[in-house]
Amino acid sequence: MKRATVVVAMIGLISLVMPAAESRRRVAVLDFDYATVQGDVAAIFGSNADVGKGVADLMVDQLVRSGRFAVIERKAIDKVLAEQNFSNSDRVDAATAAKLGRVLGVEAVIIGSITQFGRDDRSNSIGAGAWNHWAGRYGVGRVGVREAKAVVGLSARLVSTDTAEILAVASGKGESSRSGASLLGSGGSSWNFGGGAAEVTASRFGATILGEATREAAREVARQMEIHGARIPARTVRVEGLVADVSSDTLVLNVGAKAGVRAGDRLAIRRLTREIKDPATGQVIRRLFETVGECVVTEADEISAVAKFSGSAKLGDAALSAEP
Numbered sequence: 001m002k003r004a005t006v007v008v009a010m011i012g013l014i015s016l017v018m019p020a021a022e023s024r025r026r027v028a029v030l031d032f033d034y035a036t037v038q039g040d041v042a043a044i045f046g047s048n049a050d051v052g053k054g055v056a057d058l059m060v061d062q063l064v065r066s067g068r069f070a071v072i073e074r075k076a077i078d079k080v081l082a083e084q085n086f087s088n089s090d091r092v093d094a095a096t097a098a099k100l101g102r103v104l105g106v107e108a109v110i111i112g113s114i115t116q117f118g119r120d121d122r123s124n125s126i127g128a129g130a131w132n133h134w135a136g137r138y139g140v141g142r143v144g145v146r147e148a149k150a151v152v153g154l155s156a157r158l159v160s161t162d163t164a165e166i167l168a169v170a171s172g173k174g175e176s177s178r179s180g181a182s183l184l185g186s187g188g189s190s191w192n193f194g195g196g197a198a199e200v201t202a203s204r205f206g207a208t209i210l211g212e213a214t215r216e217a218a219r220e221v222a223r224q225m226e227i228h229g230a231r232i233p234a235r236t237v238r239v240e241g242l243v244a245d246v247s248s249d250t251l252v253l254n255v256g257a258k259a260g261v262r263a264g265d266r267l268a269i270r271r272l273t274r275e276i277k278d279p280a281t282g283q284v285i286r287r288l289f290e291t292v293g294e295c296v297v298t299e300a301d302e303i304s305a306v307a308k309f310s311g312s313a314k315l316g317d318a319a320l321s322a323e324p
Helices: 035-045 051-066 074-084 088-092 094-104 131-138 209-231
Strands: 025-029 069-071 108-119 150-160 166-175 243-247 250-253 266-277 284-300 305-311
Touching: 025 051, 025 094, 035 108, 051 069, 051 108, 051 209, 074 094, 088 108, 094 108, 094 150, 108 166, 108 209, 150 209, 166 209, 266 305
Parallel strands: 025 069, 025 108
Antiparallel strands: 108 150, 150 166, 243 250, 250 305, 266 284, 284 305
16 A cells, blocks of 8 residues: 655645555564573573574574565664663553554564573473573483474464554464574583574574474464454655754754654655745635655654755745645
8 A cells, every 4th residue: 555644735844755556564673581481491592582583583584585575674772672661561461562563664673572582392381480490491411311293382462652552463383493401402501692683583592393383483473463464554654844953964853753753754855945825815816836855754753853864955845745
């Protein structure tokens, strides 16, 4: 569908000029919550590694390969998370995710949880316990443990950034095609897991039975999200604003995410050249403009936006767009 912005032509106003056609919706994938399996993760890797970050990166890889969505990069997400002071617990809250998505300039956000992470002989998450107990259950750094397959379960939701409505849900369960006494093929202490994403997306982890199950679960959730992508509504935005500052090739606008401005929006900037007045009343009946350039929004907070500009802009320049 088409994404367009309609603006009443007024002197000194800025209007969004959305692309006439946009086949791909912009989405962001937040780190998956792993609170349910936190004890399992600590047992497998020997530390409380954030596997939710790695699972999110696997999801991004799948969605990018499919070409169904335009996916925001992790650096942009991390930057906004730091600026907005969001906590890890916010990653599964639809309202908070929608707010974050509006600042990022996306139409929808994918949030999710890891519901299972371990062996197929376990149906529930197990609380913390002695290391020897964990090693026996998971086959980490231990011989003589019964071989089993690895199983990973994921659940996810597609959230509209405009309304915080949950547009679709998805779930995926990955099971390794192989069995083994160890989920990782070596002692958990040999894994320098760090923040989580580096190891989960690494080929070394992918070669293990746990990695195989994790990737399978992520592929299934991504596949379902691609199907549900059609449910993301097209944006039709009407915005009025002013050029607040001009510095070299950068513009600052006095409208932001609250008014519907989002990163990636393209603006056609025009300058008033002539006003035609009614000779009887003196009221302006028509305004004529010339195009002086265009700009693309690079970032937007709640009340302002920054855009890169090509052309010759000044305070008071207007942006006008035709009806879609």
